Amino acid sequence: MSNTFNPVVFDTALRQAPDNKNRLSSAEILAARNGKVSALLRAIECLPADFSQAIFDAILANLHLDLVESLRDSFRQGKPLYNNEAFQRAYGALCAMRLVGEAIEANPSTRRMVIAKIRGNMRELASWMLISFGYFPGEPYRPSKPVPSAIETSPQLVACALVTLMGIDIDLAREFLSYGMMNDVAALLWVSSMESSTAKMGRKRSLPREFARVNDHLSKECPILEIFHTYVKTNGPYPETNPILKSFVNGRIGSLNLLASSTVRRASSFYPEVDEGMPQNIKLAAAFSKQLFDITRFLILDVHGGVLREEFSLARMFEQYTRLLDSIARRAGPEKATSLFEFVINSQTMLFDWATSSSHGLISNVTGLARGNLLRIVTNTIKWKVPPAVKEAAKALLLRMVTHTVYPRMLKMTEYTLIQQPKDILGIKDPKFHTFASVVKMRNNMLLEFRDRQIGICDNLNHAPDAQPTHYFHGRTCSRCHSVMYCSEACQRTDWKARHRKECRVLHADYYLPRKHRDSWYRHNLRSFHLSLIISHYNNRLNLLGKEGQDPRFASNLIASFIAIVDMTHEPTEFDLELPERYINRKVYDRSLLMAQDKRVGSLIRELVRAKDANVRLVEGVFAFGHEQIYVMAKLWMRNPNKCDTTGTEDFKVLSSVVRIGPKRDLQKFEGTDISDDHYDQDSD
Structure with a gap:
């Protein structure tokens, strides 16, 4: 696909450096003037860095926001944007940004001048980049009439521009991204590509091939993940130093899920089988999931x-992600999805x-x-x-879930699979x-009773034992x-x-x-439910253990048989x-944390040792709680x-x-313990 480019910009740059005309053939100059983008890029690559800087200066000098209305009208009327002057200038800005890094490397003295020029056109450049996707700032994104160039050229140029900015000056990149570019571009790269591909889809057209082409552009020539890594590592992972991170993560994850789930939903349509025995769309959905997995792992x-x-919590992302993986596995079937299961289980374990x-x-x-x-x-x-x-x-993940x-x-979540949908576990x-x-x-039954x-x-x-409350809602909390x-x-x-x-203060x-x-x-x-489990x-x-609950290890110690741990x-x-x-x-x-209440446990143990009441038990339940554990010590009375x-x-x-x-x-x-009454005479309350 070819896109037109404003020949005025190119001619202006040529006039600024006439000595470099002989570097280009007449055919290349003619092709550039006729608007062939591929020829233009080849011509620019032949120029030295200082001449590329001249092109860059000429393009920035021609950026004007008064053409936004014209571009917006053309887009709404369905006119081809690549013939629109505003789009030509936007595309010119993207091409120029691609060359900034080379210009600075060739002539470091121009660094300050380039940064000043970019900062002076920051808003304009950000607006043109978004407009090149058919997105107008402040308005809803309507991909019903997609921009043809968004798939071919704009995503890779935007990515190169952002990477270039980060290489030039991280403060400049932060300022540029503060206009919402990180979130908008991340979403639009995927949404516009998806809509541009599916809008032209017909039953006679190979959509998997279209998806493969889009995925190739986005994964190889549009290093959004590289941009994200660079930005986070430079600015830190915390919101106070990196206010863009949260919105970018939300936008990126949402767009990835949109693409992957849309691909999976079309699994039953008209996708041919490939050599590996798996539908092409399943492979592509897995590829999108892998990119989401890489971001999450990072x-x-x-x-x-x-x-x-x-x-913020990732619970919503986890829900979407696991639904997507489940859909991939079920669509492909047990025979075709075997190669996916290792990835699915490993990602879920992580x-x-x-x-x-x-x-x-x-x-x-x-x-x-x-x-x-x-x-x-x-x-x-x-x-x-x-595979075994x-x-x-x-199985290991299953036992950790329990x-x-x-x-x-x-x-409540496990009840659906195990109780309401027993067919899923047959066999x-x-x-x-x-x-x-x-x-x-068993625990679900206990929950119903609870x-x-x-x-x-x-x-x-x-x-007093006889005055113990029967319902925790009747209590008074500190x-x-x-x-x-x-x-x-x-x-x-x-x-x-x-x-x-x-x-209380502690x-x-x-x-x-x-x-x-x-x-x-x-x-x-x-805590009330955990006491029921204990x-x-x-x-x-x-x-x-028997009627007395006596363990042979503590046969000579009556008190020890009344203290238990349920882990x-x-x-x-x-x-x-x-x-x-x-x-x-x-x-x-x-x-x-909360170990200040060890003194309460000490009081319970001293009372047990002194009273030697055969009707009283001390049981501590241990529950998983992230990197911590919850310890619930209960005094039970028969x-x-x-x-x-x-x-x-x-009956406790x-x-x-x-x-x-x-x-x-x-x-x-612990060995050599002493459980005499004298050991507990010291009051620790």
Whole structure:
């Protein structure tokens, strides 16, 4: 395809440097004057750097915004823009920008002059670049009448122009991009190319070939990803130093998803098979997904997720991305999509690792993955005939997912696949999958019961067992630190005088302030559900240990048999009996978040050791929470010991609980413990 170019600009440049005319053949000059872009570019490449600078000066001198109206009218009327004078000048500006870097390298003394000229025409140049895509600043983008040149030349020239600006002066690039170019160009490069290709599509035309041509231009000659990398690495990953990053990420991801999903939606149309046995459109959709994956990996690994974790949640992007991958796999089928599964599982594992590596936005991000059909992707990988290594990776991801089904929102997402759509899991005989499915179904049943009957919470450690609340909504939360709840004003007043007055200030600074504006809040209704899980797992384990819950390792120690850990960060859930000394000597906690409440745990252990009440248990549940863990210590009281003697079933009630959030702990055993009463006489409250 050829585009016209304003011959006046070219002739002006020739007149400014007549001695260089002999470098060009008469045929090349004639072709340039007749508007052949390819001939023009070849002619310009033959010129020395200083002469290219003359062309650049001439083009910038001819930039005028009074032609915008003419260009807008032509576009709306469907007239060919490549014959429009405004478009010719816009295209001339793009061509000139491509040569700026060469001019500066050849003659560094011109650097200051070039920067001054670009800065003086900054708005005009930005406007012309956008207009060359059929996009008018301040107006909605209407690709119904696409600009033919957008596919052939403009994207690569814009990319070269932006890269050139970054090489000249990063402050200049930042100023240029502040006009919205980064976000607009990123989206328009893909949207305009997509619409330009599909608008001319017919059943007799090979759309895959058209897509392949567009993808070739965008991936090889339009290094938007390179621009993005350079810009972020130079300016930093944080919003206060890089205000464009967030809008660019949103625009780039949105346009990539648009192209990839549009390609997949046309999978059932008229696409021929290719040599590798996969429809061409599936391969192209996978290629688009790979570019999105590269951007995401760059944000996660190179930028360390700083702007993403602190500024906004990626849950929506995760949802779109997993839906896209699921659509690719299902459209291609198990036989044709085998080569895609490794990429799909690896990308999902990386996204899951990122989503669970930070406590900020953990539940939203993990839920976004589940909502985007992550579970169906994994189950299909296990169900279909794929390479063993890929299947094992899928199983490992499955077992890691189950550790996060302790959150109701995650359970709700898995319920659709496992309960409402059982046909998706038919034919899966893998024992690890059935372990996962049974655990999820059990927890879903517990969630249904929990909604009808929730465990009450009162953080007054001296609360009478018979007066324990039956519903957590009846509680009163501390208005300053929000980390404790009480069943009544009397209990709140009692606990304030006993211990909370000393710990409230620390909890407010270490817990409430850092988390109140982020999605990393451990709410009391979630604690109530976790207490239900703890009691259920504890009762099931006691039935295996025997009536007394006695472990042979602690046969000589009655108290130790009443302290247990239910670790739900593993699947199957790990269960261990503990010595009281271990809770006092947890040096691995250091001075971590919410560990100020270790004193409450110490109070519970001292009371247990001194009272030696066979009807009281201490159970700590451990839950995954990003790079941290949630530790919920619960004091359980056996309501009816006689019922236990006759039925062998424990009937426990929560007396009190303590929540701490801290680092992942080492489960190594402590040796030589001392559980005498004298050891706990020192009051740590």
